Structure formats: C-alpha cells, structure tokens
Amino acid sequence: xxxxxxxxxxxxxVNACAFVIKYGLTLYSGSIALRAEAFHSLTDVVASVxxxxxxxxxxxxxxxxxxxxYKVENLVSALVGIMIIFAGYEIARxxxxxxxxxxxxxxxxxxxxxxxxxxxxxxxxxxxxxxxETGSPGLTADSRHFLTDVMTNSVxxxxxxSNYFGLRLDxxxxxxxxxxxxxxxxxxxxxxxxxxxxxxxxxxxxxQIKESILNEALVLKVQxxxxxxxxxxxxxxxxxxxxxxxxxRAHEVSERIEKEIREKTANIDEVFxxxxxxxxxxxxxxxxxxDPEGERISAHFxxxxxxxxxxxxxGKEDSISRQEVVRNPVPVTEQxxxxxxxxxxxRCGTDAxxxxxRLGGKGPLYVFxxxxxxxxxTEETTAARALEVLGLHGANANxxxx
Ligand SMILES: [Zn+2]
Numbered sequence: 001x002x003x004x005x006x007x008x009x010x011x012x013x014v015n016a017c018a019f020v021i022k023y024g025l026t027l028y029s030g031s032i033a034l035r036a037e038a039f040h041s042l043t044d045v046v047a048s049v050x051x052x053x054x055x056x057x058x059x060x061x062x063x064x065x066x067x068x069x070y071k072v073e074n075l076v077s078a079l080v081g082i083m084i085i086f087a088g089y090e091i092a093r094x095x096x097x098x099x100x101x102x103x104x105x106x107x108x109x110x111x112x113x114x115x116x117x118x119x120x121x122x123x124x125x126x127x128x129x130x131x132x133e134t135g136s137p138g139l140t141a142d143s144r145h146f147l148t149d150v151m152t153n154s155v156x157x158x159x160x161x162s163n164y165f166g167l168r169l170d171x172x173x174x175x176x177x178x179x180x181x182x183x184x185x186x187x188x189x190x191x192x193x194x195x196x197x198x199x200x201x202x203x204x205x206x207x208q209i210k211e212s213i214l215n216e217a218l219v220l221k222v223q224x225x226x227x228x229x230x231x232x233x234x235x236x237x238x239x240x241x242x243x244x245x246x247x248x249r250a251h252e253v254s255e256r257i258e259k260e261i262r263e264k265t266a267n268i269d270e271v272f273x274x275x276x277x278x279x280x281x282x283x284x285x286x287x288x289x290x291d292p293e294g295e296r297i298s299a300h301f302x303x304x305x306x307x308x309x310x311x312x313x314x315g316k317e318d319s320i321s322r323q324e325v326v327r328n329p330v331p332v333t334e335q336x337x338x339x340x341x342x343x344x345x346x347r348c349g350t351d352a353x354x355x356x357x358r359l360g361g362k363g364p365l366y367v368f369x370x371x372x373x374x375x376x377x378t379e380e381t382t383a384a385r386a387l388e389v390l391g392l393h394g395a396n397a398n399x400x401x402x
Contacts, residue, residue: 070231
C-alpha cells in the first residue's frame with residue numbers, strides 16, 4: 001500500500017474511533033450537542049471510505065471507460081455530500097423539536113472529549129505533512145477538515161464545561177454543529193458537481209502550464225489552452241503554432257513540452273498538444289551586425305547590437321525580397337545573452353544565421369540545433385559581400401529599421 005493510501009486508512013480509523021467515543025458519551029450524558037457531533041463523525045467515516053475507494057478505483061482504465069473512472073470519486077462525493085446535508089437536517093429536527101434532557105455532569109464527558117480533540121489535532125498535523133510530501137490534494141484538504149473538526153468538538157467541550165456552572169449551552173452548541181454539518185455537506189456536493197460538469201482548471205494552474213509551453217523556443221504562439229479535472233487528475237489541451245515545417249521536430253517539441261508540464265504541475269493524466277507549423281512562404285537569414293544600417297558584420301554573435309534579416313521568397317531563392325535591421329532586445333549586460341539571443345532569433349522565425357566567429361560557448365549552438373536553425377560561417381566582414389557569397393542578390397533593396 002502506498003503512503004497516501006495508508007494515511008487514508010488511518011484517517012478512517014481516527015474518525016471511526018471518534019464516532020465510537022462520542023456516541024458512547026451521548027448515551028451516557030444525554031447531550032444533543034454531543035449527539036450532533038457523533039453524527040458528524042459518522043458522516044466523516046463514510047466520507048473517508050469514499051476517499052479511499054476513489055483512490056483505488058481512480059487508477060483503473062478499461063476498454064469501456066478509456067478516459068478512466070476518475071469521476072466515480074466525484075460522483076460518490078456528490079452523493080455523500082447530499083447524505084451529509086440530509087443528516088444535518090435530521091439532527092436539526094431533533095434539536096428544534098426534541099424535548100431535550102438535562103445533561104449529566106461527568107468527568108468522563110470532559111475527559112472523553114479532550115482525548116478526541118487531541119487525537120484529531122495530532123492526526124491533522126500528521127496528515128498535512130504527508131499531504132505535502134506526496135503532493136496529494138485529497139490528503140491536504142482532509143487535514144484541513146480535521147482542523148475544523150477540532151473546532152466543532154471544542155464547541156461541544158465548552159458546552160459540557162459550562163453545564164457545570166448551570167449554563168445551558170447544549171442546544172445552541174448543537175445548532176452551531178448542525179449549521180457546520182450542512183455547510184460542509186453543501187461544499188462537498190458543489191465541489192463534486194463542478195468537476196462532474198468539467199469546470200476549467202483554475203487560473204494559476206493554466207498560467208503555469210502556459211509558461212511551460214512558452215519555455216520552448218520553437219513555440220511562436222499558444223492559440224488556445226484549456227484544462228479540466230477528473231477525480232484528482234488533470235487533462236490539458238493546447239493548440240500551438242511552431243516555427244518549423246519539420247514534422248519530426250514538431251513532434252519532438254510537443255513531447256518536450258508534455259514532459260515539462262508533467263514535471264511542473266501535479267496529477268496530470270493527459271496532455272494533448274495540437275501543433276501546426278507557421279505557414280512558411282519565405283526563408284529568413286539573420287546576420288549579427290554592428291550598425292543600424294546593417295552593413296558591418298559583428299565579430300561576436302551574442303554581443304551584436306543589431307540583427308539584419310534578409311528574406312527570400314520560396315521558389316525565388318536567389319533574389320532578396322525584403323530586408324530589415326532590428327535591434328537585439330537582449331541587454332548586453334544579461335547573463336547567458338548568447339542563448340537568449342538565439343532563442344529570440346528562433347521566435348522571430350529565423351531559418352539560418354550567418355556568423356563570423358566560431359561560437360565560443362556551446363549554448364547558442366545547442367539552441368540552434370535544438371530548434372533547427374542552420375548556422376552558416378562566413379569570412380566576410382560586410383553584409384553585402386557575405387550575401388553575395390551565398391548567391392543572394394538585390395542586397396540593398398528596401399532596407400528599413402524597425
Ligand atoms: Zn468532520
């Protein structure tokens with residue numbers, strides 16, 4: 001059994017003990033607040049059984065249920081929630097319509113409740129630790145529930161203690177607990193229904209996933225990104241535009257993105273990435289240059305203040321259709337500017353880079369091979385000559401500064 005499952009079983013046992021102790025004390029003391037609390041523990045026992053059942057069932061996928069049976073957990077949660085509300089209603093009837101007896105003062109009541117409260121408090125802390133360790137949202141939520149249980153049980157304890165001083169707080173305490181039971185039942189039901197209706201993942205999770213996608217230098221645009229929960233698992237669908245026509249490369253990129261998303265976001269079941277290549281009708285060369293006119297080729301790729309882009313149309317490979325000089329947006333002082341510049345070039349839709357220096361660091365070269373940008377070495381010092389050597393003509397046509 002995994003640690004998460006062991007802890008879920010322990011939660012069941014703690015709730016069962018709390019129920020037995022409180023139910024025994026109810027019979028002994030005649031307190032309706034205690035009776036309401038005992039009922040509350042009983043609903044907790046049922047809930048912890050469903051949490052455990054959900055953990056077991058959720059991991060099954062069959063031919064008839066290829067998306068997994070994850071939602072069984074939410075369906076059962078919704079039913080349990082409705083059951084809890086109904087139990088709350090039954091207790092409320094008793095609180096308001098019942099005759100109500102005098103509560104017996106006894107050290108047993110006080111002692112028993114102290115044991116229950118201490119047990120719940122300690123278990124809550126333990127469960128929170130395991131929840132953090134294993135990244136299980138179910139356990140973390142359950143540990144918070146145990147903390148609220150400490151509060152409701154304390155209300156009963158206060159009512160029992162005040163009874164010694166002739167204060168009849170039993171009925172008001174019972175009302176408080178009934179309200180809590182109905183509120184928590186309503187929350188359980190609503191949360192389950194949201195998942196059953198495929199409510200979107202929360203904004204933070206989606207933003208985190210988008211960041212994982214945009215980390216990949218070949219991604220030009222995230223066209224759409226949606227996600228939903230099923231049980232405790234998340235399903236993600238993304239539509240992205242890639243700066244490549246190469247299907248193998250696109251496939252590699254989408255696998256890398258999927259891996260990154262799984263590493264950064266907990267409980268991902270499936271990631272569907274639909275990629276489309278950017279429609280390429282032209283080929284784009286980039287030259288690192290020293291001047292805004294784009295004439296002198298820079299000796300240092302990463303430190304080039306400007307880049308000259310030379311664009312040729314598909315099918316007319318020897319004639320330049322357009323040129324532009326663009327300022328390198330990566331600040332000179334930036335750490336790892338070679339890599340950042342290479343990534344920026346990829347996002348600009350660059351197909352090939354001309355370079356005078358053999359790159360000192362391997363970083364930019366790694367980026368270029370990663371995204372499929374061709375590196376062309378040149379011995380020339382001026383852009384016009386370098387382009388001529390490549391067999392490109394019309395080098396000075398429509399030069400413009402962006
Ligand atoms: Zn509870």
